Amino acid sequence: MAWTRKDLLTMRELDAAEILTLVDTAASLQEIASREIKKVPALRGKTIVNLFYESSTRTRTSFEIAGKWLSADVVNFSISGSSAAKGESFVDTARNIAAMSPDVVVVRHSSAGAATLLARELPCSVVNAGDGAHEHPTQALLDLLTIREKKGHFEGLGVAIVGDIAHSRVARSNIHGMRKLGMTVTVAGPPTLIPPFVQELGCKVAYRLEDAIRDVDVIMMLRLQNERMAGDLIPSLREYARYWGLSLDKLHAHARPDVVIMHPGPVNRGVELSPEVADGPYSVILDQVSRGVAVRMGVLLLLAGSKSAEAA
Amino acid sequence: MSLLIRNGRVVDPATSVDAVQDVLIADGVIERTGPRLAAPPGTEVLDATGRVVCPGFIDMHVHLREPGHEYKETIASGTRAAAAGGFTAVCCMANTNPVNDNGAVTDYIRAKARVEGVVRVYPIGAVTRGLRGEVLAELAELAEAGCVAFSDDGRCVMDAALYRRAMEYTLPFGAPVISHAEDHTLSRDAAMHEGVVSTELGLPGEPAAAEEVMVARDILLAELTGARVHIAHISTAGAVRLVRDAKARGVRVSAEVTPHHLLLTEDAVRTFDPNTKMKPPLRTKRDVEALLEALADGTIDCVATDHAPHATSEKEGEYDRAANGILGLETAVPLLLDRLVRPGRLPLPTLVARLSRDPARLLGLPGGSLAPGSPADVTILDLEASVTVDPRRFRSRSRNTPFGGWTLHGGPWRTVVGGAVLAP
Numbered sequence: 100m101a102w103t104r105k106d107l108l109t110m111r112e113l114d115a116a117e118i119l120t121l122v123d124t125a126a127s128l129q130e131i132a133s134r135e136i137k138k139v140p141a142l143r144g145k146t147i148v149n150l151f152y153e154s155s156t157r158t159r160t161s162f163e164i165a166g167k168w169l170s171a172d173v174v175n176f177s178i179s180g181s182s183a184a185k186g187e188s189f190v191d192t193a194r195n196i197a198a199m200s201p202d203v204v205v206v207r208h209s210s211a212g213a214a215t216l217l218a219r220e221l222p223c224s225v226v227n228a229g230d231g232a233h234e235h236p237t238q239a240l241l242d243l244l245t246i247r248e249k250k251g252h253f254e255g256l257g258v259a260i261v262g263d264i265a266h267s268r269v270a271r272s273n274i275h276g277m278r279k280l281g282m283t284v285t286v287a288g289p290p291t292l293i294p295p296f297v298q299e300l301g302c303k304v305a306y307r308l309e310d311a312i313r314d315v316d317v318i319m320m321l322r323l324q325n326e327r328m329a330g331d332l333i334p335s336l337r338e339y340a341r342y343w344g345l346s347l348d349k350l351h352a353h354a355r356p357d358v359v360i361m362h363p364g365p366v367n368r369g370v371e372l373s374p375e376v377a378d379g380p381y382s383v384i385l386d387q388v389s390r391g392v393a394v395r396m397g398v399l400l401l402l403a404g405s406k407s408a409e410a411a
Numbered sequence: 412m413s414l415l416i417r418n419g420r421v422v423d424p425a426t427s428v429d430a431v432q433d434v435l436i437a438d439g440v441i442e443r444t445g446p447r448l449a450a451p452p453g454t455e456v457l458d459a460t461g462r463v464v465c466p467g468f469i470d471m472h473v474h475l476r477e478p479g480h481e482y483k484e485t486i487a488s489g490t491r492a493a494a495a496g497g498f499t500a501v502c503c504m505a506n507t508n509p510v511n512d513n514g515a516v517t518d519y520i521r522a523k524a525r526v527e528g529v530v531r532v533y534p535i536g537a538v539t540r541g542l543r544g545e546v547l548a549e550l551a552e553l554a555e556a557g558c559v560a561f562s563d564d565g566r567c568v569m570d571a572a573l574y575r576r577a578m579e580y581t582l583p584f585g586a587p588v589i590s591h592a593e594d595h596t597l598s599r600d601a602a603m604h605e606g607v608v609s610t611e612l613g614l615p616g617e618p619a620a621a622e623e624v625m626v627a628r629d630i631l632l633a634e635l636t637g638a639r640v641h642i643a644h645i646s647t648a649g650a651v652r653l654v655r656d657a658k659a660r661g662v663r664v665s666a667e668v669t670p671h672h673l674l675l676t677e678d679a680v681r682t683f684d685p686n687t688k689m690k691p692p693l694r695t696k697r698d699v700e701a702l703l704e705a706l707a708d709g710t711i712d713c714v715a716t717d718h719a720p721h722a723t724s725e726k727e728g729e730y731d732r733a734a735n736g737i738l739g740l741e742t743a744v745p746l747l748l749d750r751l752v753r754p755g756r757l758p759l760p761t762l763v764a765r766l767s768r769d770p771a772r773l774l775g776l777p778g779g780s781l782a783p784g785s786p787a788d789v790t791i792l793d794l795e796a797s798v799t800v801d802p803r804r805f806r807s808r809s810r811n812t813p814f815g816g817w818t819l820h821g822g823p824w825r826t827v828v829g830g831a832v833l834a835p
Contacts, residue, residue, distance in 0.1 A: 111611070189728045210729035211613040212683030231731070232613030271613055294610040295618075 102401040106218040106225040109234040110275040118276055122244050125390070125397035131168055132392060141404045142171035145202040150192075150217075151177045151228070152208040157364060157388060158228050158237075162205050165395035169404070171202075189213065193220045202403045206230070224402040232266045238363055239272035241394040242319070243280065245387050249359050250316055253280035259311040260302075261287045262321030262343065262371055265294040269363045270321060274300050287311030288343060291332045308343055312354045319361040320345055320371045336370060346373040350381065359383045413437040414830055415450040419459030419791060423466055424764035425771075425780035434464055436787040439829040444781050457832060459791055462824050463759070466767035466781050467499025467788025470740060471774060472564070472589075472643055472667060472715035475501070475532070478519060479508025484720040484808050486520065489740070490528040491806040492718070494833045496740040497823025499788035500531035500778060501718075504564040505542065512537035512548035517556035530828050531788070533559045533776060538577045538588060544568050547577055554584040559774045562589035564643055565690075567625055569595060571632065578638035585775060587639035587665070592625035592650065593617075593690060602731040604692040608677040614731060619647040619698070622691050626650040630657040630664055641773060642666040644717050646691040648701035655710045665773050667715040668702050670743045671813070674750050675699075679813060685726045685733030686813040689719065706765060707757055713769040714762075716743045720809030738812045741805050744790075745798055746814065748821030753794075766790075786829060793824035 102120060110118070131137055147166040151159050159175065166173035176196070187195075189208070193216075196204060203224045206214050211231030218225040229235040243253070250256055258277055264270045264286045277284050284302040286293060293304055305311035312318050323339060333339045345360070360372070360381045368374045376382065416434040421444055423429075433448040434441065450456055470493065476484035484492075486503075493501050503520065505511035511520065517534050524532035536553030540546050542563045550561060561581055567590070568574040578588055598617035603609050605616025626642055630653060633640040642654060645666040657664045671689065676696050679687040687693060705711040716739025725734040744766075751757040767790070771779025778788045799818045802810040826833045 188724065208729070210731045212730045215683045216729065230613075232615075234613070266613075268613060271611070295605060295616075296607040296610050299607045300611060 107236055107398055107402065108214050108218055108225065108227045110236045110239050110272040111234070113279070115279045118240070118243070118279060121240050121394070121397055121401065122247065124401055125240065125244050125394040128396045128400070129393040131396070132389065137168050138170060139168065140170045141400055142166065142169040145171040145403050146200070147171045147173045147203045147205065147399065147403070148196055148201045149173065149175045150196065150204055150206045151175070152213070153229070155207050155229070157391065158207060161391040162228065162395050165392050165399055168392070169396055169399060171399065171403070189216070190220060193217050197221045197223070203399060226398055226402065229268055232268050232271070234272045235268040236272050237391070237394050237398055238269050239276040240398070241387055241390040242273055242361060243276055244390045244394055245361065245383055246317055248386070249383060253282055256282045256317065257285070257315040258282055258317040258319060259285045259287055259315045260319045260321065261308060261311055261345070263292045263323055263327060264288055264297060264321070265292050266324060266327065267321050271300070273319065274302050278302070285311050285315070289333060308345070308349065309353045314355060315358065316355070317359050317361060318345065318354065322363065322365065323367055323370055340370050344369070344371055344373060345376050347375050347379065350376060361387060364388065412830065413442070413451060413454040414787070414827070414832065415448060415454050415456045416459050416464055416789065416791065417456055419462045419464035421464045421781065422760050422763045423781040424760050425466060425768040426782050428781070429760055434781060434789065436830045439787050441781050441783055441785045441787055443783055457825065461795070463792040463794060465763045465790045465792065466779050466785070467826070467828065468497050468744065468766040468790045469500045469770040469776060469779060470498045470716050470718065470743070471502040471713065471770040473501045473503055473718040473740065474506065474720065474736070475503040476720055477507065477523065478516070482808070483722055486523045486532065487527040488806060488808045489718070489720070490524065490530045490532060492740040493530045494826045494828070495806045495823070496742070497744040497790045497792070497826055498530060498740060499790060499826060499828045500533065500776065502533045502535050502559060502774065504535050504562060505537040506565045510537050510541050511535070512540050512542070514549070514552040514556035517553055517558055521557055529833060533774070535560045535562050535589065537561070538563045538568055539573065542566055544570055544573065547573070547580060550577070550581050551584070554581070554586060558586065559776065560586050560589050560641065562591065562643065564589060564591045567591050567593045567595060571628060574629070575632050575636060578632055578636040578640070582636070582638055587641045587773065589641045589643050590625065590629045591643050592622050592629060594621045594624045597621035597624065601692070602688060603680050604677045604694050606677055606695060608680055612680065614680070617692065619649055619694065622647050623649040623653060626653045630654070630662055633664055634662050637663070639663040639665070644669050644672065644691060644715070645702070645711060646672045646694050646698060648698045651701045651705045651710060655705065658710065665712040666710070667713050668706055668711045669715060669717045670739060670746045671737060673699060673702055673706070674746060675813065683730045684813060685728070685730055686737055686811050688730060688733050688735055689717070689737050690735045703751070703756060707761060712773055713765045714743065714747065715770070716740055720807055721811045723810055726811045736811070738805065738807055738809060741807060742800055742812060742814050744792070745819040745822035748792065748794060749819035753820055787827060788829065789827035790823060791825040791827070792821065794821040796820070796822045796824065798822050
């Protein structure tokens with residue numbers, strides 16, 4: 100189907116057909132990674148600005164590689180050394196960037212809604228690369244692409260998302276995407292990390308790891324953010340790891356043998372995942388990372404390259 | 412110096428009048444109301460045929476920002492916004508810079524208002540010095556200087572013992588304490604109401620309980636001390652229930668509600684427009700219904716706008732970093748007429764009472780009535796007028812409203828202060 104949106108801001112606003120278009124486009128671009136010359140001319144002459152207000156290694160690198168493989172000019176704009184450090188407001192920065200006529204702005208920001216705000220301000224396409232605890236659509240898309248490769252389909256699959264749901268944009272984007280593709284989602288964690296009324300997003304809630312991971316096809320473990328590792332939300336890292344960390348023993352005792360383990364990274368080894376699970380046969384964590392480049396190529400191509408897409 | 416407002420529908424809840432009558436004003440006071448009054452020679456005549464003539468509206472909760480934040484609002488601009496919106500008197504909160512926590516600041520505000528203001532201005536004094544919640548402000552001096560109530564509005568006095576002492580100390584002054592009911596430990600970092608929408612948007616939320624815990628506390632302290640406590644900008648069904656129960660027990664508690672809490676819900680935040688961000692935050696549909704019911708039955712005593720001007724630069728960026736608060740003075744009356752009175756959800760005389768008689772009663776202010784001898788403060792409404800809210804045309808120095816572009820039927824037609832007709 101034809102892509103008509105100016106921006107990619109949330110999974111919530113997409114319908115199933117749009118999500119499948121994004122996933123299929125990404126799938127078709129995957130083989131570029133295995134070429135000797137990793138370059139297609141699809142976005143030649145297009146300018147992509149990576150505007151990152153939060154530190155990020157893999158997402159920014161992934162967008163940068165994706166843009167370069169498509170022959171776009173990619174400019175990185177990160178907070179240290181840029182205007183934000185001098186006190187320029189987000190809106191002013193946006194207007195200044197708009198004045199430089201980019202074709203796509205990829206934005207990562209700690210405030211929920213930042214990408215929506217930018218998309219309203221800018222005439223060019225905006226890609227949300229993570230806004231606060233709101234959404235991270237390209238992460239959900241690469242998770243979906245990975246799941247389809249491992250399981251062959253979406254409809255009817257069961258997924259457990261475990262950990263700090265309250266502060267996770269990855270969880271929100273995945274819940275929306277997975278529900279729209281016919282998957283069943285259970286979120287799990289201590290009640291202080293489960294946001295109120297989360298069932299209204301269409302998922303189930305479990306308060307024991309064992310209950311959450313039983314009979315699911317996919318387990319997605321979330322990173323416990325450093326600043327939440329001890330304090331008023333959980334008593335201690337030790338207690339969290341003991342009750343919510345996924346070990347090989349728990350996996351063998353409660354999960355199906357064909358389950359796959361996902362993690363958006365970076366992993367706190369020994370906290371949410373034991374090293375033998377993170378590096379073991381169930382883990383598809385590195386597959387997720389490599390799919391990330393294909394997904395971002397697909398997104399950039401659909402947003403910026405509708406006419407030149409055939410040339411690819 | 413006399414004025415005859417002729418042939419309007421006079422709605423004066425204080426004297427239980429709702430009839431087509433004339434209102435005769437002389438020397439700044441209401442001389443008489445009645446059918447077909449004779450105009451003495453030289454009387455200016457204002458034909459109000461087809462309009463509604465009410466006691467001047469009083470907004471007991473505004474932020475005029477002067478002294479200290481004149482880039483947001485001044486006494487001159489804020490009182491012009493009030494007049495344009497149909498208000499003849501406003502009570503201004505103490506969170507200026509310097510804080511209105513001593514008689515000199517109160518004197519300054521009143522002097523400025525006399526010279527530059529166009530409606531009546533009644534200052535509200537701080538409860539604690541610097542609004543810091545640590546020691547009492549000089550409350551007796553504030554009362555003597557003319558403060559009509561005491562409030563740390565914008566912040567909640569978290570120290571219950573200190574707030575109890577403030578209630579006791581101010582008992583002889585006959586002026587209530589006004590509670591900004593928010594437990595700051597429960598609302599820490601919050602940018603909106605905690606509920607379905609905050610979960611979806613990933614914005615930090617504050618639960619309804621953050622307000623209700625403090626409403627409950629302040630009702631208990633009012634019971635303990637015998638003081639009068641007024642709950643500012645009540646916003647939850649649970650807080651309404653607490654106030655209703657307390658009133659039934661005879662506790663001296665009152666409450667106000669803002670137009671935005673009566674008309675908008677948390678759903679408005681989905682736009683990430685910072686003009687939907689304020690304290691308390693926009694709540695749920697169920698809360699909105701409870702507020703309207705309580706306003707109609709008198710559990711909520713009055714409507715106040717919490718007019719909170721902010722510069723555009725403070726209200727256009729990231730939602731969680733934007734300032735709290737929205738304008739109210741120039742949109743309140745059209746919004747309430749269009750959304751509550753016109754569809755029959757609130758009788759017009761009830762709305763008029765909640766905007767005039769009731770706030771005057773709560774604060775012991777002159778006005779709120781068209782009885783002979785009252786100040787000649789009159790708000791005249793045109794229920795047929797149609798206006799599209801255009802923030803660029805506001806008299807306020809600020810533009811922070813979520814209602815821009817709304818087309819509303821009904822609004823203020825003329826505002827009369829002390830017998831002088833102010834064209835809106």
